Amino acid sequence: MFEQLGLIGCGLMGGSFALALKKAGLVKRVVGYSKSPTTTERARQMGVIDVEAPSALLAVAGADIVLLAVPVAATGATLKSIKHLITPQMLVMDVGSTKADVVQAARTALGQQLGSFVPAHPITGKELAGVEHADANLYRGAKVVLTPTERTLTAQLHSAQLLWLALGCEVTTMSPQAHDAAFAAVSHLPHLLAFAMMHSITGQLHGEDYLQLAGPGFKDFTRIAAADAHIWRDILHANRSGVLDQLQHYRQALQAFESALQASDASALETMIEHASAARAQCFTAPAAPGLPASAGLPSHD
């Protein structure tokens, strides 16, 4: 149980985290700050936060847990601005989708305070950003990857693990580099491919007409293309080399399909589709295993 959450960034991810902590009875008070005062005010009106802070630093004052839910490129400046109120007892986390850049920014910004910081990436989201879409159940059942540095204090790491478990998440720990390599493959490149899909069609003479005919398959395929431009600009840029590397792998796979089509090689085509179909089916057979192990020692109220 925490006394006070200092929330920096009251959007979808931050707002949902505050609501989830409140719902689980894990925090007494939430002090929030957003760059846009309108957002902070709306968050308070919605009951997402209890108190509006006029700055990131003041959101941290008196907190025993701090969550940064800002675009990844803003991590360094934000950490720097709150640094001198970070205590060795405080748990500080982010929710960024890239981790090598976040860890690097934290090293530079935090110095001696680095031990309190546990870089976190909860694998969840919605295509609609903003506090008005905040949802107490957004994190339930989600995977959460923690990428502690060699300086992260074990007490903080353990506390972070228990917290996410208590929110119904499946917690994994890995290096920032391994994280970024994996997410270039299963998240960042797919977003880029979905963005490119929209461009490819809207750039055509009859593109608008084509889109009128799009069905549920296209709808699911392009759901991630509706993501926030600012956030995704930062993510793709932060994991630039990982994404470019995955793009090379992808081009090769695409080329194999194109060659089979050009050669009218129906048998090769079928074999390749069978392989893809089986891999996709296998990938999502076992549901994520959320839930609260008895040993977690934290209450869950739903």
Added chain:
Amino acid sequence: MFEQLGLIGCGLMGGSFALALKKAGLVKRVVGYSKSPTTTERARQMGVIDVEAPSALLAVAGADIVLLAVPVAATGATLKSIKHLITPQMLVMDVGSTKADVVQAARTALGQQLGSFVPAHPITGKELAGVEHADANLYRGAKVVLTPTERTLTAQLHSAQLLWLALGCEVTTMSPQAHDAAFAAVSHLPHLLAFAMMHSITGQLHGEDYLQLAGPGFKDFTRIAAADAHIWRDILHANRSGVLDQLQHYRQALQAFESALQASDASALETMIEHASAARAQCFTAPAAPGLPASAGLPSHD
């Protein structure tokens, strides 16, 4: 109201059509045939069909409506096998995802009987094929494209329109060529891209580990990759030139993203993502407008 549906192919699409017609009270009896006797038997046990036919031809005998729900490449041979029982009063439709090849096969196979055939493409589906996933509501709210030939009888075309409207669909008519060009863009290429995504990852040393971390975004993006290999081999092959054409457009769009990333041009990246995000949001703002216009004159029982 039809007396008897002759259903050729009792899988997901055919089975769901039979169930939908029954639910809407639009048919008295369904006689079904599938290439696999096991499938036909299961369809009867499930109440999807009432009578098992030992051949496609015998499924057509006595029917006033016939639905072909077979892989598109099997359309020509199937139509040929039932040709001499097709009457000028009968409504014959397919549900294939490509139309130029289907119309060409119908011209060759049907000759004088071509007038009874209304090529149809309902834009719906599930990633799970087979009669066990048949669903009376699969077509509800779906778009249906009809691609009549110049020889299609207006009575049959009108009857087909009323029928799909009565099932809660939104009906559009266009040429087979326009259909195939549009669906290369919004369905066939996206499937190919999703198949390639699975190949790209599983082909990598740590691909299996990466897939363990896949979240809801990847799940939606690759849902269509779980499609049936036989059916999609046929579709991609049948609309080969359309798909290859769309692939060229797509490569250009992808290249623009890659160039922006390589140049670390965050501003260009953000503009491109904003455009994609807005196009995706606009594409699916208005829900499909299902429902039964008063003028349709057919009963709807749900």
